[in-house]
Amino acid sequence: MTITEKVIARHCGRSRVVPGESVWVDVDILMTHDVCGPPTIDIFKREFGEDAKVWDPEKLVILPDHYIFTQNHHANRNVRLLRAFAEEHNLPHYYDVGTPRYKGVCHMALAEEGFNRPGSLLIGTDSHTCTSGAFGMFSTGVGNTDAALIMGTGKIWLRVPETMRFIFEGVLPPYLMAKDLILAVIGDIGCDGATYRAMEFDGESVYSLSMQERMTLTNMAIEAGGKNGIIGPDETTIEYVRARTDAPFECVYSDEDARFQSEYRYDVSTLEPVVAKPHRPDNRASVVEVAGTRLDRAYVGSCTGGKLEDFQAAAQVIKGQEVVIDTYIVPATTEISNALRTTTLDGTTLWDVFVEAGCKMGQASCAACLGGPPDTFGRMQGSEVVISTTNRNFPGRMGSKQASVYLASPLTVAASALNGVITDPREVFV
Amino acid sequence: MESNIRGLAYVVGDAIDTDQIIPAEHLVYSLKKPDERRMYGRFAMSGIPVQVQGLPEGHIPFTEPDKYESKFTFVIGGTNFGCGSSREHAPFALTEAGAKVVVAESYARIFYRNTIDGGFVVPFEALGKINDQICTGDDLELDTRIGQLTNHTTGKEYLLKPLGDVAEILSAGNVFEYARRNGLIAPSDERH
Numbered sequence: 137m138t139i140t141e142k143v144i145a146r147h148c149g150r151s152r153v154v155p156g157e158s159v160w161v162d163v164d165i166l167m168t169h170d171v172c173g174p175p176t177i178d179i180f181k182r183e184f185g186e187d188a189k190v191w192d193p194e195k196l197v198i199l200p201d202h203y204i205f206t207q208n209h210h211a212n213r214n215v216r217l218l219r220a221f222a223e224e225h226n227l228p229h230y231y232d233v234g235t236p237r238y239k240g241v242c243h244m245a246l247a248e249e250g251f252n253r254p255g256s257l258l259i260g261t262d263s264h265t266c267t268s269g270a271f272g273m274f275s276t277g278v279g280n281t282d283a284a285l286i287m288g289t290g291k292i293w294l295r296v297p298e299t300m301r302f303i304f305e306g307v308l309p310p311y312l313m314a315k316d317l318i319l320a321v322i323g324d325i326g327c328d329g330a331t332y333r334a335m336e337f338d339g340e341s342v343y344s345l346s347m348q349e350r351m352t353l354t355n356m357a358i359e360a361g362g363k364n365g366i367i368g369p370d371e372t373t374i375e376y377v378r379a380r381t382d383a384p385f386e387c388v389y390s391d392e393d394a395r396f397q398s399e400y401r402y403d404v405s406t407l408e409p410v411v412a413k414p415h416r417p418d419n420r421a422s423v424v425e426v427a428g429t430r431l432d433r434a435y436v437g438s439c440t441g442g443k444l445e446d447f448q449a450a451a452q453v454i455k456g457q458e459v460v461i462d463t464y465i466v467p468a469t470t471e472i473s474n475a476l477r478t479t480t481l482d483g484t485t486l487w488d489v490f491v492e493a494g495c496k497m498g499q500a501s502c503a504a505c506l507g508g509p510p511d512t513f514g515r516m517q518g519s520e521v522v523i524s525t526t527n528r529n530f531p532g533r534m535g536s537k538q539a540s541v542y543l544a545s546p547l548t549v550a551a552s553a554l555n556g557v558i559t560d561p562r563e564v565f566v
Numbered sequence: 567m568e569s570n571i572r573g574l575a576y577v578v579g580d581a582i583d584t585d586q587i588i589p590a591e592h593l594v595y596s597l598k599k600p601d602e603r604r605m606y607g608r609f610a611m612s613g614i615p616v617q618v619q620g621l622p623e624g625h626i627p628f629t630e631p632d633k634y635e636s637k638f639t640f641v642i643g644g645t646n647f648g649c650g651s652s653r654e655h656a657p658f659a660l661t662e663a664g665a666k667v668v669v670a671e672s673y674a675r676i677f678y679r680n681t682i683d684g685g686f687v688v689p690f691e692a693l694g695k696i697n698d699q700i701c702t703g704d705d706l707e708l709d710t711r712i713g714q715l716t717n718h719t720t721g722k723e724y725l726l727k728p729l730g731d732v733a734e735i736l737s738a739g740n741v742f743e744y745a746r747r748n749g750l751i752a753p754s755d756e757r758h
C-alpha cells in the first residue's frame with residue numbers, strides 16, 4: 137500500500153483499503169477558519185441541535201486568518217462568531233485575533249503548533265489543507281457540510297484515492313526553490329491532472345528540503361486537482377514535530393511494492409526557474425520566456441510563499457538595493473513575523489532589509505492572497521500586473537478581475553521587484 | 567432530486583474556479599439571515615470576466631443586476647468545473663440563485679463533493695465536451711433517472727454519465743440523512 141492508503145486504512149480500523157472504495161474514517165484533527173467556520177457552526181447546530189457538543193474539543197482547531205485586518209463589518213462579525221463558539225464549547229485550540237495567541241495563516245500555524253503529526257488524518261475547511269501532508273499524514277480540504285458532520289461525529293467518508301508518484305532526483309541549484317518544482321509539475325499535468333488522486337513526492341531532492349520547502353510542494357497539490365499531497369516522514373520531519381509537540385505519532389511509509397497510478401521523474405539539476413502566467417496555475421512558462429514583462433507589483437506572502445525561508449530567499453536578493461515597484465511582504469504567521477525581526481542577514485534583520493529596500497510590510501494573515509474586502513492589505517484594485525509567491529492566479533483571485541497575476545518563487549519575485557519587470561533570479565545572483 | 571428538470575442553459579468555459587463562482591469578498595454574508603443569504607444568489611457567477619459570462623456571446627450576467635435569482639436552471643461547463651477553494655459557498659450560491667443542475671465535462675473534487683454532501687445543485691458529468699454545443703438561453707430538459715439531457719432549442723440529445731455511488735447520498739438528500747440511514751448519527755426524529 138501507499139502511505140495515503142495506509143493512513144486511511146488505520147483510520148477506518150482496517151488492515152487494507154484499495155483505491156476507489158469509500159470508507160468512513162475517524163478524524164484526528166478538524167481545522168476551520170473565519171470564512172468557513174461560522175457557516176460550519178450553523179450547519180452543526182442545525183443538524184445536531186443548538187446545545188450539541190463538539191465531538192472532541194481537543195481535536196478541533198480554529199484559526200482565524202483570512203479576513204483579519206479589515207474594517208468590513210461582516211468579516212469582523214465572523215471572528216466574533218468564532219470567539220463565542222470557542223467560549224461556549226471551551227475550546228482549547230482557538231487562536232483569537234488581538235491576543236498573544238493569534239497565529240495567522242492556518243496551514244502554517246497547524247505545523248508550528250504541532251498539529252501535523254506523521255501517520256495522522258487531518259481535515260480542514262480549506263482547500264490548501266493538503267499542505268499538512270508534508271508531514272507524512274493524510275490531509276485534505278472539505279466544505280462546511282462535511283466539516284459540520286465531523287464536528288458532531290468525528291467522522292467523514294472518504295474515497296480512497298489512487299496515488300501518483302513524483303520523484304525528484306539530483307541537487308537543487310541555488311536559484312531554484314520548491315515553488316519552481318511544483319509549478320513545473322502542475323504545468324506538466326495540468327490543473328486537473330491529479331483530480332481525485334493523491335500526489336506523493338519522493339526522491340533524494342525532496343528529502344534534502346526543509347519542512348518549510350516541503351510544505352510548498354504539498355500546498356499546491358490542490359492546484360493540480362489533487363485530493364492530498366504527501367511526503368514520507370524522515371529525520372527532518374521527526375525533528376520538526378518533536379520540537380513542537382509531545383503527542384505520540386507513528387510514521388508510515390509506502391511499501392516497496394505499493395501500486396502507483398503513475399510515476400513522474402525529474403532531475404532537478406536540469407530545471408529552470410518558472411512562472412505560472414495569468415490566469416491559471418498550470419499556465420507555465422520559464423522565467424526566460426517571460427523575462428522583461430512589465431510589472432506593477434510584487435507580493436511575497438501566503439501559506440505557500442510567506443514562510444521564513446521564503447523571506448530569507450527574497451532578502452538575499454533584495455539586500456542593499458531598492459525595489460522599483462510596490463512590493464508587499466506578508467508573513468504567514470506571527471511566529472514568522474517575529475522571526476523576521478530576529479533573523480539576520482549580514483548583520484541586518486530581514487525586517488530591516490525589506491524596509492530599507494522600500495517594501496511595504498504587512499501583518500500575519502492571508503491578506504491579498506485571496507483578495508478579500510476592499511481595504512485588505514496589498515489587494516489588487518484595478519488592472520495591475522503582479523508577480524506573487526502565492527498559489528492561485530485565477531481571474532479575480534487577488535481582488536480584481538482585471539488584474540493579472542504571475543506566480544513564481546520568492547527568488548524570482550524578489551529579483552523582479554528590483555527591476556520592475558519579470559527577472560530571472562540567476563541575473564541577480566552572485 | 568426531481569426526476570424531470572426543465573429550464574434555461576447558462577454556458578461557461580473551462581476551469582471555472584470557485585472565485586469566479588462566488589468571489590471571495592462575498593463570502594462574509596450570513597447563511598441564516600435571509601436578507602444576507604440572498605446576496606449569494608445575487609453574486610453567483612459574478613467573478614467570471616464579462617466577455618465570457620454566458621457563452622458563446624458573453625456579457626450575459628447569471629443573475630441580473632439588482633436581482634437575487636437567476637433565470638437559468640442549468641449551468642453548462644467544461645473541464646475542471648469548481649476548481650480552487652473548498653468554499654461550499656460556491657455550490658450554495660448557484661443553488662441560492664435558483665440553479666438546479668450543473669452539467670460539466672469534469673469537476674474539481676471538493677466542489678463535486680460539496681454539491682453532493684450538502685444537497686445543492688446536482689452535478690452531472692457529460693461524456694465529452696458539451697459547452698460548445700449548447701448556447702446560453704437554450705431550453706433544456708433533463709431526465710435525472712436515466713441521465714438524458716435534451717436540448718429543445720437544437721433538438722439534440724445527450725446521454726450523461728451515471729451518478730455512481732454518490733447516488734445514495736443524493737437520494738438521501740444530503741450527507742447527514744445518509745449518515746442517519748447508515749446508523750452513524752441518531753435519526754432526526756430522535757434528536758431534541
Ligand code: SF4
Nearest residue numbers: 241438439502505506
Ligand atoms: S494564504 Fe491564501 S491560499 Fe493560504 S490559506 Fe490563506 S487564502 Fe488560502
